[in-house]
Structure formats: structure tokens, C-alpha cells
Amino acid sequence: MPSKSEVLLSLLKGQKVIPVLKIDDIAHAVPLARALARGGxxxxxxxxxxxAAMEAIRRVAGEVGEAIVGAGTILNARQFDEAAKAGSQFxxxxxxxxxxxxxxxxxxxPLLPGAITPAEIMLAGEAGLDFLKFFPAExxxxxxxxxxxASPFAGTRFCPTGGINVRNAGDYLALPNVACIGGSWVAPDDLVKAGRWDTIEMLAREANALGQR
Incomplete structure (x- = not known):
């Protein structure tokens, strides 16, 4: 049986850039998810x-079949359970x-927990978790x-987020222990608020291409 980390890695399906989204208006959730999916x-x-976040997860999970939606900034077990019931896949x-x-x-x-220090990484490893978030990365x-x-924790892979953008994304993606990166630059607040879905789709395509280099 695959571990939870393996299940989470399998959800990526080669996707190297994970959009990290802050949704203020619930009406933006579905068109935003669709635009990002069209962009790869x-x-x-x-x-x-x-x-609006929890309802945004529910709507994307229920209406955007092509999306793989996860919940971020989960701080406790109550939020974990609520997000899972809302349809979060990670x-x-x-x-x-x-x-x-x-x-x-x-x-x-599956859970993608944050870990920065060697002690935190080791504690996660003891719990059977070897795919971790590295935040705030920069x-x-x-x-x-x-x-x-990479050397002392050769079996651990990371998804760094925080301060990552199109200019430094390649530095992270070139590392052997980085499975993917998270970033908000793909869907900036001003474009989301303006409903610029075509522009966001274009940014997603550019980010997806960056991850395939």
C-alpha cells in the first residue's frame, strides 16, 4: 500500500507549479480554477x-471536475476535518x-505539512512523512x-512556497529534492478581482512550461 506521501506525489502528475490561492469573493472560485486547469x-x-475559502473549496470540488483542489493554511484537526468534508483532495x-x-x-x-529545520524534518520522517512543505522558503x-x-535527507522531497516567483522559480526546480513549488504569482489578486481569466490562463501556461524545462 502506498504511503500518504506517495499518494500526494501521485496527485501531482508531473505538475511542478502549484498555484497558492487566496479567494476573497466566492464567485471567483470556479472560473479561477477552470482558467488554471486550462493553462495546465x-x-x-x-x-x-x-x-470564503471553505465554500470556495466546496464549489471547486463540486463543479470543476478537472481540478485537484487542496486546502492550505490548515492549523488544527478541526480545520483538517472540515476541509476534507468540503472536498479537499489534499x-x-x-x-x-x-x-x-x-x-x-x-x-x-494526504497531508503536506511544513518543516524547515532538521529536527522538524526528522520528526516528520518518524511519522512516515517524507514529502514536506518548506515555508516560508525565501x-x-x-x-x-x-x-x-539534500544530502542528509536524501529520501525527503519538498514543495517550497513563500517568496517564490517567476524570477527565482528555476533555482528551486533545479534542486533534486524539490518535487514542486507553490506560488501566488500565477493568479495575482488584481487579475482575480478583475476577472481576467484569459490572462491568468496565460500565466498558468507560462508557469507550466517553466516546470517542464
Whole structure:
């Protein structure tokens, strides 16, 4: 039976850039997800940073069959359970706690927890988690720090997010221990608020091409 980390990696299907989305207006959720999927980025993370986030996950899960929607900024077991019931196919957390581990153990929905320090990575490994979020990536040491982790933690792969954009994305994607990156530049707030779905689709295509180099 594949591990939860293997299940999560399989959801990627080669996608190297995961849009990290903050949705303020629920009406934007479905057209945004569809635009990103058309651009080659069907796997998206909707962060629980707004009051519309959970309903956005429900709508995307129910109406956009081509999307693989996950919930981000999950901080506790209650949010984990609520996001899973809303239709999240994966859960992203900035860190790892005993309560989150217990929630993940009792659910078929895989968890992508955050880990930065060697101690945090080792604790995640003891829990059977070897695919981790590295956040905030730039502020925590960036690509150089992740490169230094590749040797002592050869079996661990990361999805760095935080401060990543089109200019430095290639630095991360070139690392052997990076499976994908997360970023908000693919769907900037101003374009989402203006409903510029064609432009967002174009940005998604460019990001997808960046990941295939």
C-alpha cells in the first residue's frame, strides 16, 4: 500500500507549479480554477486565509471536475476535518502538530505539512512523512538552504512556497529534492478581482512550461 506521501506525489502528475490561492469573493472560485486547469495547472491550493475559502473549496470540488483542489493554511484537526468534508483532495499545513498527525492518520486525505529545520524534518520522517512543505522558503534560507538539506535527507522531497516567483522559480526546480513549488504569482489578486481569466490562463501556461524545462 502506498504511503500518504506517495499518494500526494501521485496527485501531482508531473505538475511542478502549484498555484497558492487566496479567494476573497466566492464567485471567483470556479472560473479561477477552470482558467488554471486550462493553462495546465489543475492542482491548486486554496488557503484558509479568508472567510470564503471553505465554500470556495466546496464549489471547486463540486463543479470543476478537472481540478485537484487542496486546502492550505490548515492549523488544527478541526480545520483538517472540515476541509476534507468540503472536498479537499489534499491538506497543506505550515507546520506539524500531534493533533494534525492524528487527523491525518484517521483520514484518507494526504497531508503536506511544513518543516524547515532538521529536527522538524526528522520528526516528520518518524511519522512516515517524507514529502514536506518548506515555508516560508525565501525567508528561511531559500534554494541554497534546501540544496544543503539534500544530502542528509536524501529520501525527503519538498514543495517550497513563500517568496517564490517567476524570477527565482528555476533555482528551486533545479534542486533534486524539490518535487514542486507553490506560488501566488500565477493568479495575482488584481487579475482575480478583475476577472481576467484569459490572462491568468496565460500565466498558468507560462508557469507550466517553466516546470517542464
Amino acid at each position: 495547472l489543475p492542482m491548486i491550493e486554496i488557503t484558509l486565509r479568508t472567510g 491538506i497543506v499545513s505550515p507546520g506539524l502538530t500531534r493533533d494534525l498527525l492524528a487527523a491525518a492518520d484517521g483520514s484518507a486525505v 525567508q528561511a534560507g531559500g534554494a541554497a538552504f534546501l540544496k544543503a538539506l
